[in-house]
Amino acid sequence: MSARRLWMQWIAVLGMLLAFSQAAWAKDASNWKISVSPTDKATEVAADAVITLTFSGTVRLANSRDITDKSLLSIVQLGDEKKKKVPFTAKWNKTARSIVIDPVGNLEAGKAYRVTLPAKKLKDARGELNPELSAAFTTKKPVDNIAPQAIILPGHGAKQVKLEEKVTLQFAEEVTLASGGALSSKTAAGLVRLTDEKGQAVPHTVTWNKSKRMLSIxxxxxxxxxxSYQVSLAGGLLQDQAGNVNKSQWSSFTSGAK
Structure with missing residues (x-):
């Protein structure tokens, strides 16, 4: 075998080895493993939750300096669904190789948030810079456990009420019959009781205005x-969209002169 042929074979083998090592190096270089909690697209996250970024290996700042709590504030980003910055404190745990992001105050319930680690802010033990990391999550919706309540006018203790004035009970939220039936002027009649100062029932009409969420008597x-008159709203007959039933309410007032 000629020297030239041996030389060409050697060049070919060397090229293959070089290509293989470059492919392996490229694979390793992009092998950044960062776990995030809450995970991307997580839902029902507690409003008081903290956000944790955990690295699989040793990391430092891109300028080779050690990571500090202060340096993290200019690296990590936290924003809401309107891309408004959310203030937070950050703690670096060198032993656990993790960043703990604690929003200032609780996050808002039922809102979307995104945490971002921009690219090329950190480097690993091989000197490779990090890729961009972004994870979005949604907090739990607020829990409604407050019973629906009406604002009654005339208010309790009102005097000199005009003889033509009607009594209104207005709710701040949508209400329906607790029985599951539709609330209407026809079905609202049994919700209210109207009596005079002797406790005698006073004949009356009840109408329901759905758009205003208002009963008129x-x-x-x-x-x-x-x-003197007293209007009473029976309890347990209405419910809000969360299933909370109303409590009984009443209001007394005195009419004026003719």
Missing amino acids: KPKGKWQPHT
């Missing part, structure tokens, strides 16, 4: 002058 005729 009017006596058949007018209020008698200088007379």
Whole structure:
């Protein structure tokens, strides 16, 4: 075998080895492993949760300096669904190789957030810079356990109420019948009781305005002058969208002169 042929074979083998080592190096160079909690696309995250980024190996700042809590504030980003920055404190745990991000105050319930580690801010033990990391999550929706309540007008203790004035009960949220039926002027009649100062039932009409979430009560005729009345809303007959049922309410007022 000629020297030239041996030389060409040697060049070919060397090229293959070089290509193989470069491929392995490229694979290792991009082998950044960073776990995030909460994970990307997580839902039902507690509003008081902290965010943790954990690295699989030793990391330093891109300028080869040690990571500090202060340096993290200019590296890690936390924003809400409107891309507004969320203030936070950050702690670096060198032993655990983790960054703990603690939002200042609780996050808002039922909102989306995104944590980002921009590219080329850190380097690993091989000197390779990090790729960009971004994870989004959504916090739990607020839990409604407050019973629906109406604002009653005239208010309790009101005096000199006009004889033509109606009584209104307005709710701050959507309400339906606790039985599951539709709330309407027809079905609302049994929700309210109207009595005079002697405790006698006063004939009246009840109407329901869905858009205003309002019950309106009017006596058949007018209020008698200088007379006390009491309007009562029965409890347990209405519920909000979360299934909370209403408590009983009542209000007394006195009519004025003719």
